[in-house]
Amino acid sequence: MRSSWADSVVNSAAENVAAGSSASNGVATAAKPTRGAYIPPHLRNLTPSSEPPAPAYSGPSSANDRSGYSGNRWGGPRNDSNQTGYSSGGRTGGWNNKSGGWDRGREREVNPFGDDVDTEKVFSEQENTGINFDAYEDIPVETSGDNVPPPVNTFAEIDLGEALNQNIKRCKYVKPTPVQRHAIPISLAGRDLMACAQTGSGKTAAFCFPIISGIMKGQASQRPPRGARTVYPLALILSPTRELSCQIHDEAKKFSYQTGVKVVVAYGGAPISQQLRDLERGVDILVATPGRLVDLLERARVSLQMIRYLALDEADRMLDMGFEPQIRKIVEQMDMPPQGVRQTMLFSATFPKEIQKLASDFLSNYVFLAVGRVGSSTDLIVQRVEFVHDTDKRSHLMDLLHAQRANGVHGKQYLTLVFVETKKGADSLEHWLCMNGFPATTIHGDRTQQEREQALRSFKSGVTPILVATDVAARGLDIPHVAHVVNFDLPNDIDDYVHRIGRTGRAGKTGLATAFFNDNNSSLAKALSELMQEANQEVPAWLSRYAARSPYVGRNRRSGGGGRFGGRDFRRDASFNRGGTDYYSGGNSSTGYGTAGGYGGGYGSGVTSAWD
Numbered sequence: 001m002r003s004s005w006a007d008s009v010v011n012s013a014a015e016n017v018a019a020g021s022s023a024s025n026g027v028a029t030a031a032k033p034t035r036g037a038y039i040p041p042h043l044r045n046l047t048p049s050s051e052p053p054a055p056a057y058s059g060p061s062s063a064n065d066r067s068g069y070s071g072n073r074w075g076g077p078r079n080d081s082n083q084t085g086y087s088s089g090g091r092t093g094g095w096n097n098k099s100g101g102w103d104r105g106r107e108r109e110v111n112p113f114g115d116d117v118d119t120e121k122v123f124s125e126q127e128n129t130g131i132n133f134d135a136y137e138d139i140p141v142e143t144s145g146d147n148v149p150p151p152v153n154t155f156a157e158i159d160l161g162e163a164l165n166q167n168i169k170r171c172k173y174v175k176p177t178p179v180q181r182h183a184i185p186i187s188l189a190g191r192d193l194m195a196c197a198q199t200g201s202g203k204t205a206a207f208c209f210p211i212i213s214g215i216m217k218g219q220a221s222q223r224p225p226r227g228a229r230t231v232y233p234l235a236l237i238l239s240p241t242r243e244l245s246c247q248i249h250d251e252a253k254k255f256s257y258q259t260g261v262k263v264v265v266a267y268g269g270a271p272i273s274q275q276l277r278d279l280e281r282g283v284d285i286l287v288a289t290p291g292r293l294v295d296l297l298e299r300a301r302v303s304l305q306m307i308r309y310l311a312l313d314e315a316d317r318m319l320d321m322g323f324e325p326q327i328r329k330i331v332e333q334m335d336m337p338p339q340g341v342r343q344t345m346l347f348s349a350t351f352p353k354e355i356q357k358l359a360s361d362f363l364s365n366y367v368f369l370a371v372g373r374v375g376s377s378t379d380l381i382v383q384r385v386e387f388v389h390d391t392d393k394r395s396h397l398m399d400l401l402h403a404q405r406a407n408g409v410h411g412k413q414y415l416t417l418v419f420v421e422t423k424k425g426a427d428s429l430e431h432w433l434c435m436n437g438f439p440a441t442t443i444h445g446d447r448t449q450q451e452r453e454q455a456l457r458s459f460k461s462g463v464t465p466i467l468v469a470t471d472v473a474a475r476g477l478d479i480p481h482v483a484h485v486v487n488f489d490l491p492n493d494i495d496d497y498v499h500r501i502g503r504t505g506r507a508g509k510t511g512l513a514t515a516f517f518n519d520n521n522s523s524l525a526k527a528l529s530e531l532m533q534e535a536n537q538e539v540p541a542w543l544s545r546y547a548a549r550s551p552y553v554g555r556n557r558r559s560g561g562g563g564r565f566g567g568r569d570f571r572r573d574a575s576f577n578r579g580g581t582d583y584y585s586g587g588n589s590s591t592g593y594g595t596a597g598g599y600g601g602g603y604g605s606g607v608t609s610a611w612d
């Protein structure tokens with residue numbers, strides 16, 4: 001049943017059509033979206049030009065065009081030309097704020113790389129961010145699904161478009177990471193994808209590149225006419241936290257520099273007015289947190305009718321108990337094209353099978369991809385577990401920090417991220433650290449967004465080299481120089497532990513993770529010791545004893561099978577196929593990774609309160 005906001009969209013859209021029909025032209029008609037005579041504002045008033053005609057977005061009736069997978073499902077003209085800049089050709093308004101990436105008054109796109117870079121030089125220097133490319137060959141990969149497009153070895157093998165290629169060089173990405181090698185060709189072929197790859201292994205680019213490239217090659221999104229209030233993004237990227245959405249936005253802006261693709265971010269806690277102004281200036285890719293997006297949808301300021309690409313980052317988190325209703329509302333109850341029409345990409349480092357099953361509701365004939373370690377990435381995170389009673393935790397932390405200082409770690413501006421369970425606990429520990437001569441700041445859900453952003457800046461810059469955080473900082477954040485993650489309070493869920501320690505040891509760099517364990521954490525013992533064994537870490541004898549005593553079945557509880565890193569397609573698990581639903585037919589396992597899997601497990605009891 002249509003909700004009231006949607007009725008109002010349709011009604012106002014009908015009025016808009018009436019008002020603007022005299023200016024509509026054939027191009028607009030050709031790009032007709034899902035509902036009858038409705039023509040979205042950004043497709044009206046198109047000035048005839050030498051540009052190719054509208055993309056082949058043809059609404060639900062094109063659902064079957066997914067079967068071939070021989071190319072861009074949107075079938076738009078393969079216009080690789082660099083749609084450089086929005087500074088020419090009758091665009092109304094430039095982005096005039098820093099976050100928008102457009103220089104006020106001068107209508108010039110701000111260079112997100114800081115200054116002009118000699119891309120040829122960068123490329124020839126063969127720089128990268130420290131990823132151990134030599135270890136790539138050994139990385140276990142599993143793909144399953146029909147006709148999985150083959151992986152590539154270089155960016156040059158992929159037709160991403162010249163402007164995007166330039167930005168990849170500016171980012172100093174010399175080679176694709178393993179998840180990029182596999183995921184980008186799959187997505188470029190128009191396939192839906194559920195991808196599971198290690199923390200810090202380059203998943204952001206893996207979903208951004210195909211989206212940006214697809215939009216570049218399709219028809220440029222037209223800005224709404226003056227006064228139009230509803231905007232129609234072509235791609236939606238959802239993430240669970242405000243900070244992660246901002247980070248994805250920053251990355252996507254770098255990747256889309258001078259491609260003509262406009263990226264806007266919308267998240268809670270920040271003034272909606274500025275975000276509305278950004279949206280009004282045009283949006284191709286909308287990066288958002290679910291709450292703020294629902295708000296924008298209910299105000300009819302955003303319509304999802306034209307969405308071609310939907311990406312959920314940290315997808316398992318987005319579909320767990322906390323977020324699932326909102327995600328279902330956005331994806332199923334608003335005006336987004338259904339699965340099979342849009343292209344859907346789900347990414348995370350963890351994918352419990354029950355969440356996979358839920359996620360499959362949003363996907364159509366998808367490829368499941370599990371990519372193992374980057375090099376031996378979790379080996380790059382040295383994991384230590386120490387038995388510490390609650391009452392001793394502070395002095396123990398102090399010892400660690402003193403040792404770090406003595407070893408000169410802070411002198412080099414290396415950063416320490418300390419995870420605690422509660423917001424109050426975070427404030428109290430931060431205060432205590434500061435009182436004891438360790439500059440610290442904190443990030444959690446009770447702080448204002450301004451305070452959160454300031455805390456992150458202060459941590460990143462090394463002004464406060466210790467950040468005390470709740471799980472709000474556990475996922476996705478890519479903060480250079482985090483050398484040490486301390487689990488002052490361990491989480492209930494082993495997946496949360498995986499994401500937390502993944503804030504260090506990113507992109508091939510080494511890191512240290514220390515956990516304080518005591519009787520309160522005994523339910524995690526088995527999962528933790530299994531995880532550490534898998535990552536070739538030394539498991540203390542006392543932890544093994546806890547694990548042996550634990551009634552809890554460990555990290556495979558959710559996944560129902562013996563585990564190795566990466567996860568396994570739930571469609572291949574017989575227990576999920578009982579009751580007549582054949583989720584999986586065919587597929588392949590590549591590069592020798594076919595053992596029973598499950599990187600999930602340890603389905604914690606509660607939803608962490610700190611999330612947006």
Ligand SMILES: Nc1ncnc2c1ncn2[C@@H]1O[C@H](COP(=O)(O)OP(=O)(O)OP(=O)(O)O)[C@@H](O)[C@H]1O
Pocket residue numbers: 128129130131172173174175176177180197198199200201202203204205348349475476477478502506507
């Ligand atoms: N091809 C590449 N070459 C070199 N560095 C890369 C490449 N791709 C990504 N990176 C860098 O690797 C780092 C980690 O990437 P990203 O944040 O996308 O990881 P992720 O897999 O999303 O991690 P998480 O699971 O924690 O969200 C980033 O700093 C990014 O710039």
